[in-house]
Amino acid sequence: MLVKTYSSAVLGVTATTITVETHTDQGVNFYLVGLPDSAVKESQHRIVAALRNNALKWPGFRITVNLAPADIRKEGSAYDLPIAIGVLAASQQRDFPDLQQYLILGELSLDGGLVPVKGVLASVLQARKEGFKSVILPEENAREAAMVSGIKVFGAANILQTVEHLSGEKPMEALRINIEDEFRKKAIEPSFDFSEVKGQSNVKRALEIAAAGAHNVLLIGPPGAGKTMLAKRMSGILPPMSMQEALETTKIHSVAGRLEKGQSLVAERPYRSPHHSISDVALVGGGGYPQPGEISLAHNGILFLDELPEFKRTVLEVMRQPMEDRKxxxxxxxxxxxxxxxxxLVASMNPCPCGYFNHPSKDCVCAPGAVQKYLNRISGPLLDRIDLHVEVSPVSFDEIAKTEMAESSEAIRERVVKARELQNHRFEKSQGIYANAQMHSRQLREVCALDKSSRDLLKLAIERLNLSGRAYDRILKVARTIADLEGSSSIKADHVAEAVQYRSLDREAWVS
Known part of the structure; x- marks a missing residue:
């Protein structure tokens, strides 16, 4: 007898529906075909134990299971449950009348319990797209799957509960979640606030501009100046995530297996801070069966690279293309x-190996040429892709001793949100662009027109600082963001002047 059940394979962040064909015939062997990996091949042993521990039988027939399409590699343990259901149906131990309406996912433990699996959100989105009415999966994955509307989600604790539901003996209740309420509940206030930061008004202004236009920023200053402290508070001034952004981010974290137990939605903007010993594959993703790296886990959020020159050069260079293409x-x-x-990208670094080059009170003890050599660890093309270079100076005692609180992150965020609303309206007809930093050349010419005084000022800055064509584009984008923060429809000379000063840490200007 031939029975078909349906499961899912995730490749990247997209899913493909897999037809699990189970055929029984005379004989006693078990064959699993369709390009399975080792975890899938081992499913027979888990299934046999799970069935026997739940008063069900492993049939005494020759069983052939085909995972179609056969040219797609099947990876992971999520096929245990659909194979087990197919075996029970093909051996006529149970009758499952509506099996074709269900997508089934789940790993089996030896006692028949269902273990959560990765990539559930991507699988359920694809199932809805293909017209499936329901999905059965481990109950720990149910809340995540229920974020997809238009499809019934049944979370099962074990295989026996699944069998009784599919046969109609004891139907389960579909899990229903109010998505908007769940989204609001998860969107908690950030733990760190700019009101706790003493002084550093110029750096806060630069970070506000970066947040308003989604610009990359580099903080450069001596040890203890507050670079990491400022970077940690960046996520608190970014605009709240939309539902679409939350689903995109959740899907990536689900595929990577980074969702916490019981977590249904990533509603806060990600903040990823990998150690400088990270490999290039861990940063950008990859592996034999590709998994997302840190830059994808930071999608719609912040990637913070502390002590930027300490990262391996090969690691930094592989970021260049993703920073431009956003994939x-x-x-x-x-x-x-x-x-x-x-x-x-939010990065920080010391100005030299000892950390005290250009320090107002401490002398740099680095050998001649050491500062230039240290900066050379960051390539010119990568530095060009960082829109704002901000010098962070030590805070004086008088600033530290002040008792009044500084401006809060909430107040800064309000201005950032207003600027982003202008950009959303500006780019509403441009697919995939929602902030100034993402403008292409055509949009740049349309929305960053300069008057004569602004153009002359920019020309002078480009010639004196010996900046590249990409740096020219970056200055225009930052100037446009500064104008948006002021509510100005046009870019003025003072906007260009402020944008130019954030390129002052380019190599020649900084070392001289």
Missing amino acids: VTISRARFSVDFPASFM
């Missing part, structure tokens, strides 16, 4: 996958 493509001989990577 990373992992290619293999038989396939390629795209991972989203629309993140804000």
Whole structure:
């Protein structure tokens, strides 16, 4: 007898529906075909134990299971449950009348319990797209799956509960979640606030501009000046995530297996801070069966690289293309996958090996040429892709001793949100663009027109600082963001002047 159940394979952040064909015939062997990996091949042993521990039988027939399409590699343990259901149906131990309406996912433990699996959100989104009415999966994955409207989600604790539901003996209740309420509940206030930061008004202004236009920013200053403290508070002034952004981010974290137990939605903007010993594959993603890296886990949020020159040069260089394209493509001989990577890069570094070059009170003890050599660890093309270079100076005692609180993150965020609303309206007809930093050349010419005084000022700055064409574009984008923060419809000379000063840390200007 032939029975078909349906499951899902996740490649990148997209899912493909897999037809699990189970055929029984005379004989006693078990064959599993359709390009399964080791975890899938081992499913027979888990299924046999799970069935026997729940008063069900492993049939004494020859069983052939085909995972179609057979040219897609099947990875992971999520096929345990659909294979087990197919075996029970094909051996006529149970009758499951509406099996074709269900997408089934789940790993089996030896006692028949269902263990949560990765990539559930992507699988359920694809199932809804293909017209499936219901999905059965481990109950720990149910809240995540229920974020997809238009499809019934049944969370089962074990295989026996699944069998009784599919046979109609004891139907389960579909899990229903108010998505908007769940979204609001998860969107908690950030833990760190700019009101706790003493002084550093110029740096706060630069970070506000960066947040308003989704610009990359580099903080450079001596140890203890507050670079990491400021970076940690950046996520608190970014605009709240939309529902669409939350679902995109959740899907990536689900595929990577980074959702916490019981977590249904990532409603806060991600803040990823990998150690400088990270490998290039861990940063951009990859592996034999590609998984998202840190830049994709930071999608719609912030990637913070502390002590930027300490990262391996190869690691930093692989970020160049994703920073421009806002996605990373992992290619293999038989396939390629795209991972989203629309993140804000916030980086920090000391100005030299000892950390005290240009310090107001401490002398730099580095050898001649050491500052230039230290800065050379960051390539010119990568530095060009960072819109704002901000010098962070030590805070004086008088500033530290002040008792009054500084401006709060909430007040800064209000201005950022207003600026982003202007940009959303400006780019509403441009697909995939929602902030000034993401403008292409055509949009740049349309929305960043300069008058004569602004153009002359920019020309002088480009010639004196010996900046590249990409740096020219970056200055225009930052100037446009500064104008948006002021509510100005046009870019003025003072907007250009402020934008130019954030390029003052380019190599020649800084070392001289």
